[in-house]
Amino acid sequence: MAETRYAFLARTLAAEIAAGTPPVGATLPNEFALADRFGVSRATVRAALGQLSGLGLVTRRRNAGTRVEAR
Numbered sequence: 001m002a003e004t005r006y007a008f009l010a011r012t013l014a015a016e017i018a019a020g021t022p023p024v025g026a027t028l029p030n031e032f033a034l035a036d037r038f039g040v041s042r043a044t045v046r047a048a049l050g051q052l053s054g055l056g057l058v059t060r061r062r063n064a065g066t067r068v069e070a071r
Contacts, residue, residue, distance in 0.1 A: 005040050006047035012038075013048060017057055018071050028058065028066040 003011075013028075022028060029037070034045045049066055052058045060066045 006044045006051065009034075009038055009040060009044060009048035010051040013052060014055070014057060017052075017068055020071065022068055024068050024071060026068050028068065030065065 016022070028034070028049075031042045031045045031049075035042050038045075049058060049060060053060055057068065057070055058066050059069050
């Protein structure tokens with residue numbers, strides 16, 4: 001079975017976070033920027049960030065962005 005786009009995006013972002021880019025405490029680019037960078041929809045970005053949030057790698061706050069919490 002093929003990997004979903006949001007799972008691929010979540011895995012890619014998790015690998016970047018693990019590598020320290022962006023560092024803990026940094027804010028990720030907004031949904032529009034991530035969607036443009038990866039060529040996916042905002043819904044895909046939201047699903048991927050939701051997965052990362054569930055893993056404790058990021059926290060999301062409305063109007064404040066998505067912050068990296070752990071590597």
